[in-house]
Amino acid sequence: MTRLLGTPDALSPLPNVGSGLIDAIERSRLVGRGGAGFSVATKWRAVAERSRGDAVIVVNGAEGEPQSKKDRVLMTTRPHLILDGAFLATRVLRARRVVLYIGERHGEARDAMLRALAQRPESERNLVTTAAAPSRYVAGAESAAIHFLNDGVATPTTVPPYPFERGVDGAPTLVQNVETLAHIALVARGGTASTTLVTLAGALKRPGVLEVELGSSIGEAVRQAGGLTEQARAVLLGGYFGSWLEPEAAWTLPLDHGRRLGCGVIGILPASRCPVCETAGIMRYLAGESSAQCGPCFFGLRALADACTRISEGNPNLDDLTHLRRWATEVRGRGACRHPDGAAMFLSSALSVFEREFANHTVHALRRTA
Amino acid sequence: MTKEFTLAIDRIKCDGRGLCAELLPELIRLDDWGYPILASGPIPELLLPLAQRAVEDCPVLAIALRRQQFTK
Amino acid sequence: MSNALLWYTTRGAGAVTLVLLSSVVVLGILSTQRFQGQGWPRFLTTGLHRNLALMTLVFLALHIVTAVVDPFTNLGWAAAIIPFSSSYRTIWLGLGVIALELLLAIVVTSLVRGFLGHRPWRAIHWLTYAAWPVGVVHGLGTGTDAWSAWMLAITAACVAGVGFASVLRLTSGSPDPLASARATFRAAVDRREVR
Numbered sequence: 001m002t003r004l005l006g007t008p009d010a011l012s013p014l015p016n017v018g019s020g021l022i023d024a025i026e027r028s029r030l031v032g033r034g035g036a037g038f039s040v041a042t043k044w045r046a047v048a049e050r051s052r053g054d055a056v057i058v059v060n061g062a063e064g065e066p067q068s069k070k071d072r073v074l075m076t077t078r079p080h081l082i083l084d085g086a087f088l089a090t091r092v093l094r095a096r097r098v099v100l101y102i103g104e105r106h107g108e109a110r111d112a113m114l115r116a117l118a119q120r121p122e123s124e125r126n127l128v129t130t131a132a133a134p135s136r137y138v139a140g141a142e143s144a145a146i147h148f149l150n151d152g153v154a155t156p157t158t159v160p161p162y163p164f165e166r167g168v169d170g171a172p173t174l175v176q177n178v179e180t181l182a183h184i185a186l187v188a189r190g191g192t193a194s195t196t197l198v199t200l201a202g203a204l205k206r207p208g209v210l211e212v213e214l215g216s217s218i219g220e221a222v223r224q225a226g227g228l229t230e231q232a233r234a235v236l237l238g239g240y241f242g243s244w245l246e247p248e249a250a251w252t253l254p255l256d257h258g259r260r261l262g263c264g265v266i267g268i269l270p271a272s273r274c275p276v277c278e279t280a281g282i283m284r285y286l287a288g289e290s291s292a293q294c295g296p297c298f299f300g301l302r303a304l305a306d307a308c309t310r311i312s313e314g315n316p317n318l319d320d321l322t323h324l325r326r327w328a329t330e331v332r333g334r335g336a337c338r339h340p341d342g343a344a345m346f347l348s349s350a351l352s353v354f355e356r357e358f359a360n361h362t363v364h365a366l367r368r369t370a
Numbered sequence: 371m372t373k374e375f376t377l378a379i380d381r382i383k384c385d386g387r388g389l390c391a392e393l394l395p396e397l398i399r400l401d402d403w404g405y406p407i408l409a410s411g412p413i414p415e416l417l418l419p420l421a422q423r424a425v426e427d428c429p430v431l432a433i434a435l436r437r438q439q440f441t442k
Numbered sequence: 443m444s445n446a447l448l449w450y451t452t453r454g455a456g457a458v459t460l461v462l463l464s465s466v467v468v469l470g471i472l473s474t475q476r477f478q479g480q481g482w483p484r485f486l487t488t489g490l491h492r493n494l495a496l497m498t499l500v501f502l503a504l505h506i507v508t509a510v511v512d513p514f515t516n517l518g519w520a521a522a523i524i525p526f527s528s529s530y531r532t533i534w535l536g537l538g539v540i541a542l543e544l545l546l547a548i549v550v551t552s553l554v555r556g557f558l559g560h561r562p563w564r565a566i567h568w569l570t571y572a573a574w575p576v577g578v579v580h581g582l583g584t585g586t587d588a589w590s591a592w593m594l595a596i597t598a599a600c601v602a603g604v605g606f607a608s609v610l611r612l613t614s615g616s617p618d619p620l621a622s623a624r625a626t627f628r629a630a631v632d633r634r635e636v637r
Contacts, residue, residue: 132633134630134631134633136627136630136631139631144631148631148633151634152632152633152634153628153631153632153633153634154631154633155627155628155631157382158380158381158382158383290627291624291627291628291631292620292623292624292626292627293381293382293620293624294381294382294384294405295381295384295385295386295403295404295405295619295620296381296401296403296405298620298623299402299403299405299619300401300403303402327402330401330407334381334401334405334407335381336380336381336382383560385617385618385620386619387476387484388476388484389483389484389485389488392483392484392485393485403619423485426556427485427488427489429473429474429488430560431555431556431559431560
């Protein structure tokens, strides 16, 4: 069984594949590992249909999600496998340019990728340029990456036009996460895309990056990470773009990209931490990461964060909880990118899983002032 | 085949000027910060002229009519 | 007799053009300030701005046509299109022609704004701040009765109105509530010098 981690990385000749690779990817049911979980075969077909030998492949190693480490680990330990995927894409989609879009702070990962690149044949090396992705949350989004490569500014743009229609240099563009490209390289050599990388964080003995079988449970992943260091209050699945789960529901939940695995971050919130304060802190972060291009996102997330903070500090306004529910619903779908949607769904899951704690924070505060 | 239209807003261009909500209150209302919330679904035929006016009057050209064709 | 009629029409239409143009400029400024009041929705400001602008063109056309066909002025049609080409009050008339052409650019681009796109349209629209004062100076220089009490009063009122509105525009800062936050974020993800 082919795995990403634990196998030594090596430069080996690319398998001789043509457009049949897209069919193989479709059979493997591979979806993107960047967080959106979109069908890779569908994306590839969209680019293949429009490419006139001018397509651009963007290798997305931005990894802006603060708790996620899997892309960095993969870039550091399996750079050749990732590059294999990128150059297979180049061949199948008839691309003439490959860009390595690596987070500006991921120095070790970038060095590993460049070292591996230097070992590749000249015909491959000549296609590649590198770009340092700004270390902001939205800089890893597809449209932001393309905007950065075109104009030097990593802010998301209005879509349409879609990347597969008009992206970098106005050409059909494939933006693909590094882990996804690695899986493609395995599939091209006859493997299956049956594993995925997750980052385990929080109250665990051995937090870090793990490779798990799709369909295995969160509980098994936690066991692999050495188990809990203390009792868990909740599990955050998918990072800041994900949702909270009750521990009992989480332990048996199968890890599957159809079930909001997102970028693969599994965070264990210990019972000793206040979930309301935790939620407020994350909401403040997400509000601060808005690119401030769309009113509903900038003002909406800020208001949500302020209300959460007031509740967590024990001096809420009377209508803060009502507002939280209304604003979280209203902000969805009203930004140019999915940032407000992610934040709103994160908050809605917190209001549901931590209903008791949110209510108590408010009641205690009001009782004190009464 | 019937031709139906929906409203589409470019959220980056939109500045919260609010003219669209004044002209088309049946389909557009403003949130707490003055930015439009659109009702989903096709625009009723009766409101199409007003929708067209909202598109023309938007000071930043952020709202547009999008065509959707349905086979009946 | 008909000469006098033409002459009075030219001057009258010119005065009306000045008043209408000044209102249009003030309404345009009000719309950037997101002005609204009781029973005065924002689309009314926009609608009036557009309609009065078209009306301005009508009176401007009347003003120009009556001036050109008037035998007293001896102007050819060329004088109405080519600035500073008339022998009659060369400079002042020339300024009028410039104001006309600026206004035409502004109106035409506004009519095709949908095809042109917002940014190019806006860039040309800034020419208003050139067209209006040029028109005022043209009126003060060419108008035979520019220095009559009623014309002075009208001009003064127009200048006061536009002047006040312009000061409002200059001192109010960006009408976009996101401007500063957007600029801050953009600066944080802008790597253009480094690249």
